[in-house]
């Protein structure tokens with residue numbers, strides 16, 4: 001889509017979603033707070049975007065980060081706050097604890113353009129759902145100034161489908177992390193018993209907009225919907241139920257990224273206070289293979305003592321394995 005059309009879509013989305021600035025019901029939490037007046041809802045975010053880090057990220061799926069040595073990384077913006085807030089969140093320093101700096105829209109647009117100038121293959125918006133309005137305002141400015149890399153919407157999938165509808169023609173690549181099927185698990189881990197009731201239709205809407213994974217000549221994604229799932233310890237039955245739903249609902253061409261990188265973080269519930277075992281992951285991976293997913297990204301080798309992908313946002317570089325010749329991540 002050319003820049004003028006894309007900017008027109010952003011303007012229409014801002015018109016439609018604008019009222020949420022003063023009575024926010026952007027996500028299923030339905031807080032109804034006046035964020036422009038400084039009231040804070042569940043996501044603890046005002047009407048400006050908090051940004052914890054904007055960097056070139058080499059740990060995403062190869063179609064997003066690129067493959068060494070030619071891969072230049074995914075231009076990733078880690079936003080502060082979250083509208084889901086899982087008790088085991090590996091980004092808890094920013095999602096729960098609010099680390100980051102509030103940026104004016106102009107500053108955010110400049111950060112987006114800077115990532116493109118540094119060679120990023122795409123602009124990867126991590127946890128964007130609660131900050132859609134400042135993100136859209138910044139995107140409009142950045143597009144006017146020449147932003148042209150694909151826009152990646154990297155979310156926990158706890159979304160309102162009618163809000164996702166407004167992103168048609170703006171988002172190039174949807175990257176929803178589908179977390180839970182069972183309401184009780186979603187309730188005790190994320191305080192969101194309606195998680196799957198919301199995430200399912202939201203992902204269906206994403207797929208309507210971007211049904212095909214389109215790669216360029218270098219194997220990098222230009223468009224598509226890639227569904228992630230993080231396998232949790234002791235919860236293989238929930239993972240299998242999610243895989244069955246995905247296989248029933250979408251064609252086998254739906255790209256699936258099955259993550260094994262769970263490590264207990266922050267305040268995990270007692271039964272999730274241990275790493276995932278290789279056997280648990282292998283069982284879920286085996287089901288995914290037998291269901292016939294044609295594009296399957298996997299992390300089968302991420303179980304060594306030093307192999308983890310948990311960032312530390314206290315460090316200058318939150319991803320210290322970046323310099324290793326063999327970054328953890330297995331054969332994603």
Ligand code: SF4
Pocket residue numbers: 024025026027028029030031032033040041042043044045082083129130131
């Ligand atoms: S985006 Fe934030 S303030 Fe708005 S409804 Fe969701 S949690 Fe509440």
